[in-house]
Amino acid sequence: MKTTIWTACVVLVAANVFADEPATAPALTIYNQNFAVVRDTVPLDLKAGADNHVSFPGMTASAETDSVILRDPEGKVQFQVLEQSYRNDPVSQGLLLSLNEGKGVKFVVKHDQKPDEIITGTVVRSGYGMGGQNQTQPVVNVNGTLQFSLPGEPRFDGLGDDTILNPTLSWRINAPAAAKLNAEIAYVTSGLSWHADYNIVAAENSDVIDLVGWVTFDNHSGKTFENAKIKLMAGDVHKVVSPLQYAFAGAAITTGLRSGGEAIVTEKAFSEFHLYTIGAPTTLRDHETKQVEFVKAQKVKAPRIFVYDGVAVDYGTYPMQRGSGDYGIPMNKKVWVLREFKNSKENNLGIALPKGRLRFYQQDDDDGKQLEFIGENEIDHTPKDETIRVYVGNSFDLAGERRRTEYKVSKANHTVDETFEIKLRNHKKDPVEIRAVEHLSRYDNWEIDKKAEEYTKVDSSTIEFHVPLKPDEEKVITYKVHYTW
Numbered sequence: 483m484k485t486t487i488w489t490a491c492v493v494l495v496a497a498n499v500f501a502d503e504p505a506t507a508p509a510l511t512i513y514n515q516n517f518a519v520v521r522d523t524v525p526l527d528l529k530a531g532a533d534n535h536v537s538f539p540g541m542t543a544s545a546e547t548d549s550v551i552l553r554d555p556e557g558k559v560q561f562q563v564l565e566q567s568y569r570n571d572p573v574s575q576g577l578l579l580s581l582n583e584g585k586g587v588k589f590v591v592k593h594d595q596k597p598d599e600i601i602t603g604t605v606v607r608s609g610y611g612m613g614g615q616n617q618t619q620p621v622v623n624v625n626g627t628l629q630f631s632l633p634g635e636p637r638f639d640g641l642g643d644d645t646i647l648n649p650t651l652s653w654r655i656n657a658p659a660a661a662k663l664n665a666e667i668a669y670v671t672s673g674l675s676w677h678a679d680y681n682i683v684a685a686e687n688s689d690v691i692d693l694v695g696w697v698t699f700d701n702h703s704g705k706t707f708e709n710a711k712i713k714l715m716a717g718d719v720h721k722v723v724s725p726l727q728y729a730f731a732g733a734a735i736t737t738g739l740r741s742g743g744e745a746i747v748t749e750k751a752f753s754e755f756h757l758y759t760i761g762a763p764t765t766l767r768d769h770e771t772k773q774v775e776f777v778k779a780q781k782v783k784a785p786r787i788f789v790y791d792g793v794a795v796d797y798g799t800y801p802m803q804r805g806s807g808d809y810g811i812p813m814n815k816k817v818w819v820l821r822e823f824k825n826s827k828e829n830n831l832g833i834a835l836p837k838g839r840l841r842f843y844q845q846d847d848d849d850g851k852q853l854e855f856i857g858e859n860e861i862d863h864t865p866k867d868e869t870i871r872v873y874v875g876n877s878f879d880l881a882g883e884r885r886r887t888e889y890k891v892s893k894a895n896h897t898v899d900e901t902f903e904i905k906l907r908n909h910k911k912d913p914v915e916i917r918a919v920e921h922l923s924r925y926d927n928w929e930i931d932k933k934a935e936e937y938t939k940v941d942s943s944t945i946e947f948h949v950p951l952k953p954d955e956e957k958v959i960t961y962k963v964h965y966t967w
Contacts, residue, residue: 677837
């Protein structure tokens with residue numbers, strides 16, 4: 483087996499998923515839809531009665547507070563949350579100015595050629611607004627004169643009783659009896675996301691590739707997670723997203739082992755989705771992007787496929803023109819290059835591949851096997867044993883032409899007869915096979931003239947001609963189609 487999978491762990495969907503996690507370090511399940519489930523620990527020292535006030539200053543700045551679950555993971559201590567409050571206005575200069583409106587504040591005035599000066603001014607208006615932004619100009623009274631700016635750098639005597647350093651969740655809790663415990667808090671937050679990228683390397687003119695997959699996670703939640711256990715959930719999980727959230731949204735399988743014999747990343751099916759677990763705790767800082775290699779496969783068979791689709795028409799946009807004589811005439815001359823590989827264990831893969839971007843590199847055998855970028859595309863979530871086919875560009879040395887040579891319509895008999903000529907040319911030094919695709923979408927009932935070249939019926943309106951070409955060879959394919967309605 484030539485593939486390596488390193489696992490990075492992921493999720494929590496229901497409360498009973500929490501029970502198997504230790505209650506000492508934060509744990510994240512990040513979804514590839516710009517949200518995550520956070521699990522953390524809150525020490526509770528409860529007295530009997532309703533006079534228990536607890537604060538947790540470890541929240542993210544974009545927490546969905548109505549998703550919060552606070553519970554005893556052991557299920558032994560019962561309590562009731564009577565009130566829950568969330569504050570997301572960490573202390574700042576503007577906030578302290580607002581708390582000192584109507585009071586005297588010292589300001590340090592800096593001079594270039596003489597010592598700094600300290601003056602006192604009364605804050606008439608701080609200018610502090612929602613979200614910590616200055617919505618209006620500050621107004622300060624200095625020696626009886628009003629000015630619409632700060633006279634210097636403010637100096638405060640203290641933080642004040644009504645300030646917080648981080649987004650904070652507070653509870654008033656009723657407990658039937660006194661108890662001490664490490665409670666578990668779990669909640670959904672935006673600002674955390676991840677995506678997969680795949681780098682593919684092929685030798686020159688080779689149909690065998692090496693594949694390396696990376697996961698990248700981004701933290702814009704307003705909180706740093708120290709030594710967190712991280713899981714990544716792949717799949718299309720339905721989540722209701724408000725317009726406001728849209729506006730601000732900005733893995734040959736051998737187990738890869740670390741020095742301690744532990745898998746770096748593991749993968750498993752979870753419900754209708756797939757979960758990837760990072761084996762070692764990871765620190766994910768706020769506004770940090772971090773990458774982990776999660777899959778590595780060698781000698782994957784991924785032959786190149788050359789496709790000539792000679793009609794430059796988007797069939798989905800022409801439903802009313804199928805009876806037109808010009809329908810299906812515009813010509814495309816480009817031959818597409820695709821790579822196709824099966825995501826199977828026999829092909830040294832066989833794991834659930836999350837959606838992401840595939841980048842293709844090819845070695846230049848004439849220049850010390852240096853890598854050159856030759857195209858990229860994206861794949862959707864792909865289960866094991868499914869085939870992946872991706873378009874990577876157009877061939878420089880292959881060309882095609884397509885023209886209609888005959889067109890007859892009988893409105894009385896409800897028939898149309900069309901004859902097409904397809905020319906394919908190979909200017910390469912090596913032989914190739916080109917798949918010429920034809921879309922028989924003028925009407926639902928059709929027949930191909932028996933004199934035509936051998937073809938393959940792909941579906942009810944598509945056929946393919948597989949045309950082998952020697953170096954510098956041209957071949958002409960002619961076929962006649964008879965439509966009825």
